[in-house]
Amino acid sequence: MAGSTNFPGLEKVKHIVLVLSGKGGVGKSSVSVQLAVALKELGNKVGILDLDLCGPSIPRMLGVEKSKIHQASSGWVPVYITPDRNFSVMSIGFLLPDKNSSVVWRGPKKSAMIKQFLTDVYWGDLDYLIIDTPPGTSDEHLSVVENLQALKLDGAILVTTPQAVSLVDVRKELNFCHEVKLPVLGLVENMSGYVCTNCKECTNIFSSGGGKKLAEEFKLNFFGSVPIDPSLVEQLDISATGCDEFERYSKFIQQYKSSALYEI
Numbered sequence: 001m002a003g004s005t006n007f008p009g010l011e012k013v014k015h016i017v018l019v020l021s022g023k024g025g026v027g028k029s030s031v032s033v034q035l036a037v038a039l040k041e042l043g044n045k046v047g048i049l050d051l052d053l054c055g056p057s058i059p060r061m062l063g064v065e066k067s068k069i070h071q072a073s074s075g076w077v078p079v080y081i082t083p084d085r086n087f088s089v090m091s092i093g094f095l096l097p098d099k100n101s102s103v104v105w106r107g108p109k110k111s112a113m114i115k116q117f118l119t120d121v122y123w124g125d126l127d128y129l130i131i132d133t134p135p136g137t138s139d140e141h142l143s144v145v146e147n148l149q150a151l152k153l154d155g156a157i158l159v160t161t162p163q164a165v166s167l168v169d170v171r172k173e174l175n176f177c178h179e180v181k182l183p184v185l186g187l188v189e190n191m192s193g194y195v196c197t198n199c200k201e202c203t204n205i206f207s208s209g210g211g212k213k214l215a216e217e218f219k220l221n222f223f224g225s226v227p228i229d230p231s232l233v234e235q236l237d238i239s240a241t242g243c244d245e246f247e248r249y250s251k252f253i254q255q256y257k258s259s260a261l262y263e264i
């Protein structure tokens with residue numbers, strides 16, 4: 001059970017999981033969303049904290065990019081995605097004046113902002129808090145780990161793609177986790193093959209299986225593969241209310257559950 005007086009908003013959060021990737025564009029944020037939706041589908045209360053300060057994409061993916069953060073006496077209130085309030089999100093994106101704004105953060109400001117997100121958001125009762133981090137391993141990751149190590153930080157899920165360059169980056173992530181004593185919960189291979197929109201057959205356009213091999217080599221759990229699927233891109237692009245978005249992701253995930261391609 002996470003609990004510390006320094007982080008009152010996290011006191012009732014049972015599990016905290018970081019999602020890491022060696023580089024940008026491998027699908028870390030989309031995997032974070034799919035993981036959160038899957039956990040909610042299993043009956044858990046789930047929150048997503050988007051700490052990708054330079055490219056916060058979670059609000060767009062969940063169709064709540066126009067939402068604003070509200071302040072309550074207990075802290076910042078996250079944005080609720082589903083009417084039962086068991087799926088919530090907080091992102092730096094909610095603080096930006098518009099979606100085209102970009103912010104250039106200097107190191108100390110980044111660390112301060114991350115600390116503020118960890119201390120000031122009141123999550124309430126959560127089974128899982130999924131933290132989407134920036135790509136690579138940087139000061140932001142160190143800030144998160146240093147701040148949360150006193151709490152129960154369960155560990156990290158690594159996201160990779162089959163291409164060798166991404167796998168090299170995963171090795172760096174593994175070294176980082178080892179150095180900061182962050183357990184690695186497992187690995188997801190994203191963009192593993194392409195699903196034809198007509199026949200639904202999955203073709204390996206890059207070499208596949210690299211993630212699985214890497215997991216075996218480093219004795220990590222291999223959570224499964226998610227193919228390149230144009231219907232996922234559609235989900236991410238269609239602008240809808242947060243609740244509709246949840247339903248669509250849920251259907252998307254069910255599809256992979258049934259074909260055993262997505263097994264987290």
Ligand code: ADP
Binds near residue numbers: 190
């Ligand atoms: P990251 O967080 O690693 O930068 P994103 O999750 O933002 O990556 O994904 C990058 C882009 O790739 C997004 O436009 C997303 O729609 C697309 N994408 C991610 N995973 C898949 C997938 N399995 N199939 C199709 N498109 C994907």
